[in-house]
Amino acid sequence: MEDYKIRSIVKTVSWRVLATLATMLIVFAFTGEAKLSIGIGLVEAFSKMILYYFHERLWLRISWGKLKHPLADLVLNKELSPEDKEIIRQRLKDLGYM
Numbered sequence: 001m002e003d004y005k006i007r008s009i010v011k012t013v014s015w016r017v018l019a020t021l022a023t024m025l026i027v028f029a030f031t032g033e034a035k036l037s038i039g040i041g042l043v044e045a046f047s048k049m050i051l052y053y054f055h056e057r058l059w060l061r062i063s064w065g066k067l068k069h070p071l072a073d074l075v076l077n078k079e080l081s082p083e084d085k086e087i088i089r090q091r092l093k094d095l096g097y098m
Contacts, residue, residue, distance in 0.1 A: 008056045012049050020045040070095060 024041035028034060070091050074084065092098045 003060060005057070008053060008060075012053045012056065015052065016045050016049045019048070 020041045023044050024037040027040050028037040031037065071088065074087060076084070080088075089098065
């Protein structure tokens with residue numbers, strides 16, 4: 001199953017806000033300079049959002065660790081055979097849909 005691109009963008013921005021605040025606090029703790037902390041935080045935020053977005057989209061293409069849909073192996077023709085219909089019914093029942 002694949003996420004919409006907008007979901008990856010929203011996840012990217014929300015994570016980056018939290019991570020950037022952490023970076024700015026760390027820089028401020030070491031330097032005591034608010035301007036430097038904000039500057040580093042802004043550069044870090046934009047560069048890492050871009051990197052994270054592409055990282056997220058790449059991982060969507062990797063099937064390792066993803067759960068396979070229960071009906072993924074079912075080959076469908078234009079007309080379903082009674083056996084195929086029974087397989088679908090049973091799998092839906094096993095998933096609690098029936």
